[in-house]
Amino acid sequence: MTYPLMILPFVALTIVVTGVSAVRPGFGRRIAASALGAVVLVVLTAIFDNVMIALDLFTYPPEHLSGLRIGLAPLEDFSYPVCAAFLIPAVFALISRRKDSA
Template identity: 40%
Template sequence: MTYALLSVVFLAIAALVLAVALATAPDRSRLLRRWWAPVLIAGVVVLVLTAVFDNLMIGVGFMTYDSARISGVRLGLVPLEDFAYPLAGLLLLPALWMLTRRRGRRL
């Protein structure tokens, strides 16, 4: 299995959980209006931190990737597929919060 395929699986699961959470949230339009900016800012921060620290970890030899299993597209030393996991986390965290929150309570 390639890292790209594994990344697609993680992102698909995260997107599915988010879709279910949004579909079942009675206040989804208010949530989307309120959350889009913080989630976008968090996404940028997490992706920048991933780029910086993954480059450092790969550079010193903490992590290696089999060249036959990556797409070959890299940002510095980091394979593009490595950014899927933080993106999946950014999708999953708000989704899980929506699915587990108590209804009727103010955000």
Template identity: 45%
Template sequence: MTYLLLSLPFLAVGIVVFLIGAAAAHRTGAVRAYFSSWAAATVVLVVLTAVFDNIMIAAGFFDYREDGISGIRLALMPVEDFLYPIAGSLLLAGVWRLLGGEREPQRRADA
């Protein structure tokens, strides 16, 4: 089994939950904030993945079977490694939204 095939179910679940969260954000008028916060978090995760995966592979902590990857690498890491942080950010954004993560701050009674 390839790493791409292993990642696809996680990516599919992340996309479904993200789209459900997007629908909930649309109902409350928070679509722009929803997508922009997801995009910012995803960029950070992808950059961190690129940096630290390359460091760990260069240090010899782990590597990938050549027959399990597409062969496309960014420095030392296979591009399939980006699917995990992308799936995670999709899933987290959707779950956060569905749990009411963007509530208005409560006003204090003495204010």
């Protein structure tokens, strides 16, 4: 199995759960915060993955990658932090109790 195929369920789950969370209050603010968080996580991933790969701390079998890279880091590495930036707040919004508007 290739890494791009492995991330598809995570991306699909993130899209579905984030979409379902749109009915909860503060969706626009949450998406803006998630987008900002995703940018920060992508920058940090780019820095640290490139350093770790350059130091030969780990490698990826090239036959399992898409071939797209940001520096030395395969593009697939960036999907997990982006999914986390959107999925975690969406799940939290869905499981949080609604505040009574009294």
